[in-house]
Amino acid sequence: MEFSLDDTYFMKKALQEAETAFEKGEVPVGAVITISGRIIARAHNLTEQLGDVTAHAEMQAITAAANFLGGKYLHNCTLYITLEPCQMCAGALYWSQISKIVFGAYDPQRGFSALGGKLHPKSEVVGGILEHEASSLLKRFFIEKRNLN
Amino acid sequence: MEFSLDDTYFMKKALQEAETAFEKGEVPVGAVITISGRIIARAHNLTEQLGDVTAHAEMQAITAAANFLGGKYLHNCTLYITLEPCQMCAGALYWSQISKIVFGAYDPQRGFSALGGKLHPKSEVVGGILEHEASSLLKRFFIEKRNLN
Numbered sequence: 001m002e003f004s005l006d007d008t009y010f011m012k013k014a015l016q017e018a019e020t021a022f023e024k025g026e027v028p029v030g031a032v033i034t035i036s037g038r039i040i041a042r043a044h045n046l047t048e049q050l051g052d053v054t055a056h057a058e059m060q061a062i063t064a065a066a067n068f069l070g071g072k073y074l075h076n077c078t079l080y081i082t083l084e085p086c087q088m089c090a091g092a093l094y095w096s097q098i099s100k101i102v103f104g105a106y107d108p109q110r111g112f113s114a115l116g117g118k119l120h121p122k123s124e125v126v127g128g129i130l131e132h133e134a135s136s137l138l139k140r141f142f143i144e145k146r147n148l149n
Numbered sequence: 150m151e152f153s154l155d156d157t158y159f160m161k162k163a164l165q166e167a168e169t170a171f172e173k174g175e176v177p178v179g180a181v182i183t184i185s186g187r188i189i190a191r192a193h194n195l196t197e198q199l200g201d202v203t204a205h206a207e208m209q210a211i212t213a214a215a216n217f218l219g220g221k222y223l224h225n226c227t228l229y230i231t232l233e234p235c236q237m238c239a240g241a242l243y244w245s246q247i248s249k250i251v252f253g254a255y256d257p258q259r260g261f262s263a264l265g266g267k268l269h270p271k272s273e274v275v276g277g278i279l280e281h282e283a284s285s286l287l288k289r290f291f292i293e294k295r296n297l298n
Contacts, residue, residue: 053241
């Protein structure tokens with residue numbers, strides 16, 4: 001698995017977004033999108049607060065980055081996302097033709113690869129960056145949630 | 150293929166949305182979502198106008214229906230969509246646990262079934278309702294677009 005220092009740096013920013021989601025009682029997943037080493041979108045999961053299954057961190061980040069760039073294609077952009085994208089988000093990334101996707105924890109249950117989803121052939125994919133940090137946060141969330149119920 | 154008169158009636162409403170998309174220069178795809186025979190969301194593709202790949206008709210309709218219902222799950226709802234959902238929209242429908250999906254034209258290139266996407270096991274699916282009308286509108290759009298370029 002090849003990754004750069006930049007990948008770790010920006011994944012930490014995505015993890016900060018995931019922590020914000022955690023504090024709001026949302027499944028803690030966070031995202032940032034960069035172009036030329038600059039963050040152009042930050043987002044975290046808001047499905048509970050918005051009551052909307054489409055409000056995953058990636059979906060909001062894709063919309064925000066496209067708004068910033070003034071166009072729907074995310075060429076030369078990199079998404080940093082703390083959890084492997086689901087089928088929906090993989091589909092949105094496919095349409096965006098994003099250049100690179102870096103994810104943290106693998107999601108063997110609902111990740112796009114487990115569900116048979118496909119990314120755009122132009123998109124480079126790197127998985128497992130700060131995997132332990134991302135999955136620890138998710139585990140902590142579900143343990144706390146279970147204890148509350 | 151089993152379908153009811155209701156399916157044809159509501160697919161016509163979805164086709165009206167697709168025609169509105171056509172008039173705006175958008176790939177003509179339209180959607181409505183119903184519950185107990187009542188329309189609770191209408192939407193059409195707005196990817197060009199919004200410069201956002203996530204603005205498919207289905208995605209907007211899912212968000213609108215959830216807002217109407219005050220919750221993220223679309224139990225007992227039916228989506229009428231003029232074109233077979235793509236991987237992204239299939240993923241969103243999966244999360245919504247929608248009860249029924251009725252689509253018009255098949256999409257052998259980018260439809261969820263061609264790309265290996267999965268719907269929720271609780272979702273009933275019916276394809277090919279007013280297929281000819283939906284695909285004719287799409288063909289007309291792409292012919293006009295080609296002639297303009």
